[in-house]
Amino acid sequence: MPEQLAFALEVTANGLMAGVLYALVALGFVLIYKASGIFNYAQGVMALFAALTLAGIIDGQVPFSHLINAVLGTDVHHFGWHVPAFLAILLTMVVMIALAYAVQRLVFRHLVGQEPIILFMATIGLAYFLEGVGDLMWGSDIKSMDVGLPQGINAWIDETTFEAFGYGFFIDNLDIVASIIAALLVIGLVMFAQYTKQGRAMRAVADDHQAALSVGVSLNFIWILVWSLAGFVALVAGIMWGTKSGVQFSLSLIALKALPVLMLGGFTSIPGAIVGGLIIGVGEKLFEFLIGAPFLGGATENWFAYMLALIFLVFRPQGLFGEKIIERV
Amino acid sequence: MNMKLKLTTLALGVTLAAGPAMAELVFPSLSYRTGPYAANGIPFADGYADYFTLLNERDGGIGGEPIRMIECETGYNTEKGVECYESTKGEGALVYQPLSTGITYQLIPKATADGIPVHSMGYGRTSAKDGSVFKNIFNYPANYWDGASVAVKHLLDVNSGSLEGKKIALVYHNSAYGKEPIRTLEELSKKHGFELSLLPVDHPGQEQKSQWLQIRREKPDNVIMYGWGVMNQVAIQEAANIRYPMDQFMGIWWSGSENDVRPAGEKANGYKALTFHNVGDDFPVFDDIQKYVVGTGKAAGAGDQIGTALYNRGLYAAMLAAEAAKTAQGIHNTKAITPAQMRDGMEALEITEAKMTDLGLPGFGPEFSVSCENHGGNGLVAVSQWDAAADSWSLITGYEQSDQDVLTPLIAEDASAFAAESGITPGC
Numbered sequence: 001m002p003e004q005l006a007f008a009l010e011v012t013a014n015g016l017m018a019g020v021l022y023a024l025v026a027l028g029f030v031l032i033y034k035a036s037g038i039f040n041y042a043q044g045v046m047a048l049f050a051a052l053t054l055a056g057i058i059d060g061q062v063p064f065s066h067l068i069n070a071v072l073g074t075d076v077h078h079f080g081w082h083v084p085a086f087l088a089i090l091l092t093m094v095v096m097i098a099l100a101y102a103v104q105r106l107v108f109r110h111l112v113g114q115e116p117i118i119l120f121m122a123t124i125g126l127a128y129f130l131e132g133v134g135d136l137m138w139g140s141d142i143k144s145m146d147v148g149l150p151q152g153i154n155a156w157i158d159e160t161t162f163e164a165f166g167y168g169f170f171i172d173n174l175d176i177v178a179s180i181i182a183a184l185l186v187i188g189l190v191m192f193a194q195y196t197k198q199g200r201a202m203r204a205v206a207d208d209h210q211a212a213l214s215v216g217v218s219l220n221f222i223w224i225l226v227w228s229l230a231g232f233v234a235l236v237a238g239i240m241w242g243t244k245s246g247v248q249f250s251l252s253l254i255a256l257k258a259l260p261v262l263m264l265g266g267f268t269s270i271p272g273a274i275v276g277g278l279i280i281g282v283g284e285k286l287f288e289f290l291i292g293a294p295f296l297g298g299a300t301e302n303w304f305a306y307m308l309a310l311i312f313l314v315f316r317p318q319g320l321f322g323e324k325i326i327e328r329v
Numbered sequence: 330m331n332m333k334l335k336l337t338t339l340a341l342g343v344t345l346a347a348g349p350a351m352a353e354l355v356f357p358s359l360s361y362r363t364g365p366y367a368a369n370g371i372p373f374a375d376g377y378a379d380y381f382t383l384l385n386e387r388d389g390g391i392g393g394e395p396i397r398m399i400e401c402e403t404g405y406n407t408e409k410g411v412e413c414y415e416s417t418k419g420e421g422a423l424v425y426q427p428l429s430t431g432i433t434y435q436l437i438p439k440a441t442a443d444g445i446p447v448h449s450m451g452y453g454r455t456s457a458k459d460g461s462v463f464k465n466i467f468n469y470p471a472n473y474w475d476g477a478s479v480a481v482k483h484l485l486d487v488n489s490g491s492l493e494g495k496k497i498a499l500v501y502h503n504s505a506y507g508k509e510p511i512r513t514l515e516e517l518s519k520k521h522g523f524e525l526s527l528l529p530v531d532h533p534g535q536e537q538k539s540q541w542l543q544i545r546r547e548k549p550d551n552v553i554m555y556g557w558g559v560m561n562q563v564a565i566q567e568a569a570n571i572r573y574p575m576d577q578f579m580g581i582w583w584s585g586s587e588n589d590v591r592p593a594g595e596k597a598n599g600y601k602a603l604t605f606h607n608v609g610d611d612f613p614v615f616d617d618i619q620k621y622v623v624g625t626g627k628a629a630g631a632g633d634q635i636g637t638a639l640y641n642r643g644l645y646a647a648m649l650a651a652e653a654a655k656t657a658q659g660i661h662n663t664k665a666i667t668p669a670q671m672r673d674g675m676e677a678l679e680i681t682e683a684k685m686t687d688l689g690l691p692g693f694g695p696e697f698s699v700s701c702e703n704h705g706g707n708g709l710v711a712v713s714q715w716d717a718a719a720d721s722w723s724l725i726t727g728y729e730q731s732d733q734d735v736l737t738p739l740i741a742e743d744a745s746a747f748a749a750e751s752g753i754t755p756g757c
Contacts, residue, residue, distance in 0.1 A: 007546055014538050021536075066631070077631070132363075140367035142562065142588045152570050152596075170545055172570055241535065244566060246592030250365035250533045250559040257536065288539045299503040299529035301539060 006167040011289040012282055017175030019281020020182045021240055025258035026265065026273040027185065028233040033267045034206045035226040038108070038119045042127035044255025046096075046231060049134045051238030051247045053095050055143035057088040063137045085147040089235070096231030097224075099130075104224045112219075131252060140249060145242035149177050178240045182274065185236060189229070189270050198225060206268070256302075263309035266322025275320060283308045353397040354390060354654055354666070356381060356647075357417040359428050364404040365533065366558050368588050369639055371630060373428065374400065376643025378629035379622050383614075384651055386621040391654045394664040407431035414439065423671040424448055424650055430506045433466075438751070441465045446672040450646050451476075451582055451605055455509060458705025459744035460676065461755040467675050469649070469706030470697045471605040471731070473555070474739065476581045477510035478731035479710035480553050480603060481517045483579070486726075488550075492523040498549035500540055500556065500564055503529035507555045510581075514553075516735050534560025541567040554580040561589035569596035576601065579712070585722070586638040590715045598717035601725070602638075603710050606645045607693045608722040610636025614644075614689030638713075638722060645694055652688075653678045676701055695728035701757035705740075708733065 025047060032040040040046075056063065060079040069075055083091070107122055150173035162168035193199040204212040205222045213219060238247070241254050265276025284301040287308075292300030312320065358377050361370030381396045390396050399420055401413035410432030414425060424446045427433040433453035440447045441464065448467045449457065455474045457466040485492055499514055501507035511527065518525040526549060528540045534556065541564075544552060552573065556564055561584045568578050576599040580589070585602025615635060623632040634640040657666045657674025666674070679698040685691055695709030709728035716723060748755050 007542075011539070011542060014542060018536060018538055069631075135363060135367070140363070140371060142368045142592060144592050144594065151566075153572065170542060170571055245535055245559050245563045246588075248365070248368055248559060248562070248588075250535065253365065253533050254535060285539055289542075293528075293539070293543060297529065298527070298540075299531045301536070302531040 003167065006161075006165045006169075008286065008289065009165075010161075010167075010169040011285050013169060013171055014175070015282035015285030016278055017171065017179060017281070018285060019261075019278040020179045020274070021175070021237075021277075022257045022261045022280055023265075023274045023277025024178065024182055024185075024233065024237040024240060025254050026261040026277060027182075027189070027270065028230040028237065029255075029258055029262055030265075030267060030270055030273045031189070031226055031230045031233065034270075035202055036108070036119075036205075036223055037116055038123060039116070039267070040230065041120060041123040041255075042130055043230065043234060043258070044252040045127040045130045045134075046099075046234035047238040047241065047254060048247075048249065048251040049099070049130050049238075050092055050096055050231065050235035051145060051242040051251060052134045052138040052143070054088055054092040054147070054235065054239065055145055055242065055247045056138040057083050057091050058085060058146070059143065061138060066139065067136060089147070089239075092235055093232060096235060097228045100224050100227030100231050103227055104220060108223060109220065127252070131249065135249070143242075143247040145239060145247050147239055147243070149174055149239070149243050151243065174240070174243055181236060181240075185233065186270055186274055193270075198222075202226060257305075260305040260309035262319070263306075264312045264319060266319025268323050269319070269321030272319055272321030279320075280305050280308060353421070354394050355417075355421045355423055356396060356398050356650060357413070357420070357422045357425055358398055358400045359403050359410055359413050359426060359432065360400050361403050361405040361428070363402060364406070366405040369558065369586060370405065370428070372586075372634035372637050372639035373643035373646075375628070375630040375634050376640035376645075377426070377647045378643075379618055379635075379640075380644045380647035380651070382622045382627050382629070383618055386625065386627065387617060391651050392658045392664045394658075396651075403429065403432065405429055407435055411435050411439070418443055418445060421668075423654065423666065423668050424675070426450065426646055426650070427453070430454075434505070437463065437466055443668075444672070445668040446675050448646070448650065448675065450642075450649070452506070454747075455705075456740045456743035456747060458703060458740050459755075460699075460701050460704035461757050462744040462748045462753055463704060465672055467699065467704040469678070469699055469704065470680070470695055471708055471710050472705055473506075473509040473581065474513040474736050475605075475705075475708035475710050475731035476603045477513040477553070478517065478708070478736060479712070479729050480579055480581075481514070481521065481523075482729055482732065483601075483712050483726060484551055485521065492521040495523040495551070496526065496547065496549040497523050498526045498528055498544055498547070498552045500528045500530060500537075500544075500552055500554045502534065502555060502557050502560055503531050506557065506583075510553075510555055512739060513736065516739065517732065520732075520735065530556070530560055530564070532560075533558060534563055537563050537567050540564075541571050541573075544568075544573060545571045550577065552578045554578070554584045556580060556584045556589075561586075562592045565590060565593045565597050565600060568600075569593050575599035576714070579603065582638075582642070585713060587720075587722075588639075590717070591720075595717045597715055600715045602713050602715070602722070604638070604713045604722075604724070605695065605710050605728075606641055607690075607711075607724060608636075608638055608641060608713055612690050612693055614693075617689060618644075641693075648688060648690065649678070649680070652680065652684070675699060676704070708736065 028043040060081045062076050065077050154171045154173050157171045158168035201217045261276040261280050265272030284305045287304045288300050360374035381398045385396050399417050403410040430452050433449040446465050455472040457463040457468045579601040582604050590597035622628050653675040656677050657670045661670045697706035708731035711724050711728045712726045713722045714725045
């Protein structure tokens with residue numbers, strides 16, 4: 001096999017893996033938008049907050065320690081224990097559910113019936129508030145995220161592709177795990193939406209709030225459920241991205257990677273988020289490999305992802321899998 | 330009577346506006362304790378504040394004049410940084426450490442017009458070293474181009490003096506900061522015969538798979554990084570993932586803090602970083618910091634950053650500011666100096682090993698001197714290496730001088746271009 005073709009295949013495989021990581025972030029946006037029509041600007045910060053909470057719990061950090069010490073004159077920072085990763089994930093999920101409850105009760109319940117732009121602005125406020133609370137709770141130092149996920153080159157793929165193509169492909173073990181988890185997550189979410197009472201209620205709310213209310217579906221419960229699910233997705237995304245780069249405040253910027261995925265896959269489709277992620281991931285990586293790096297000086301991925309999404313948007317404004325909105329006069 | 334009152338008020342106003350000698354020495358700290366870069370901003374700000382607190386507590390200030398440090402949060406945001414400057418300059422600010430290349434660029438014309446010196450230590454506009462053009466801007470003891478040159482010098486040393494036929498890749502933040510060393514490295518590649526490849530990484534740098542796959546394919550002999558924030562941690566992790574030898578990977582000082590290497594754990598062992606100051610807390614000044622600052626509950630932070638790379642950099646910046654203030658007091662024979670006098674002190678600053686030892690900082694930084702023509706010091710830079718097991722950096726070289734034959738014409742060229750576009754007549 002020609003060397004360039006082998007390189008292109010490796011880039012494609014890595015693009016697919018990167019796309020899955022983008023899709024993980026996009027999924028959270030889709031869940032909330034689908035059920036409530038809210039474009040949740042805070043989704044990236046939710047991933048950061050979940051990752052900070054998880055890392056803090058694992059490390060046995062005392063939440064709000066700086067505040068406690070400043071007010072009470074104490075000097076406490078750690079409980080002196082380390083929490084096993086699985087238990088810490090469960091505890092973090094409890095925190096995310098509590099957050100979903102608080103967000104619903106304190107913010108969005110009061111904004112029912114408001115224009116979408118008002119709801120969007122509320123999520124901007126929520127994003128900055130959560131960032132501040134995260135800082136106050138867990139501090140702004142960079143934390144390691146170690147929940148036992150494997151990282152580094154997959155030796156089996158390296159050896160197998162070397163034997164087949166004369167060039168060993170690099171695939172990160174973390175990306176493989178992320179792909180498996182994303183696949184399970186999508187299957188789980190689709191099954192939940194299709195086959196459970198709460199899932200069907202969620203879909204009913206997504207279709208028509210008034211109609212769902214009229215048949216006895218509790219809007220409050222469904223929205224808390226949806227925000228909790230988005231919190232869970234944010235936690236998964238936070239674990240994956242936090243393992244790659246450490247848990248730090250720029251983690252919230254991963255939302256930027258999800259926007260072109262949403263534009264392409266549609267704001268209302270869970271499979272769309274995955275397919276959109278894969279197209280963006282492969283597209284940007286191949287463009288960088290074939291055109292960006294050799295002819296344009298590199299660093300084309302960020303703008304190319306948006307350009308690709310824009311092209312799709314021109315032909316399918318609702319995205320690849322989004323619902324077409326037809327309004328008749 | 331009314332006219333008299335008006336005239337008196339006017340005279341008082343003019344007197345105040347003229348910037349009389351104040352009873353305190355005011356040092357603003359443009360810090361960033363919040364936002365995506367807070368993890369780096371906090372230790373620097375703590376080190377900067379703690380040194381001034383030490384001087385106040387131990388020595389009663391500088392030359393007996395108390396220090397007032399005004400901290401203003403920039404969030405590493407250029408607009409906020411400029412707001413901080415505007416809101417604090419009237420307090421009698423003696424010198425600004427903008428702590429951001431973007432803020433520095435904005436402050437160069439403003440501070441020059443206001444007559445307030447700016448010290449962009451290891452960042453900002455490299456050609457500000459030319460004091461005949463940038464009269465109020467100082468960037469001692471080293472700048473980005475010194476860093477690039479000493480990186481190549483170190484690679485020459487470890488390759489028996491020759492880089493002929495070698496491949497060196499520059500992984501850089503795709504911004505004005507990250508692009509700074511390109512021109513220098515291009516000149517050095519011509520001089521030493523190595524092949525330079527450029528790999529930009531877009532902000533913030535969380536996704537670098539393409540760049541590291543390219544490095545894996547092209548197998549450069551060495552990688553130099555000019556990164557910042559999350560870009561550093563991801564790059565070091567990706568280098569470890571592709572099994573790139575860490576001792577062939579070297580970052581500029583903004584890619585050389587504990588924050589950058591710790592997330593990769595053991596795999597970051599051997600990573601190198603350039604630095605213009607020493608590392609760790611094994612210096613007598615830290616005993617005083619513990620006694621007078623931490624022990625008395627006056628530390629700026631929790632006291633857990635002492636001895637880290639960025640804390641030491643903040644402390645070093647404060648020490649250089651204090652020494653310049655002392656020099657200014659000596660030159661002008663007054664304790665309560667003005668910003669203009671502070672500028673004179675910075676321009677006459679001389680840091681010797683004897684002086685550093687007296688300050689409790691033996692071997693902490695390079696010896697250098699500043700003059701009207703040279704606001705950047707002598708371009709002395711060392712290389713440090715990360716020991717993951719010991720969780721610490723250590724210097725593996727002495728302070729080496731950058732290649733002045735290459736850098737001096739480049740600085741003169743850039744400074745004269747700035748002078749021409751700004752209508753400045755160079756001169757000392």
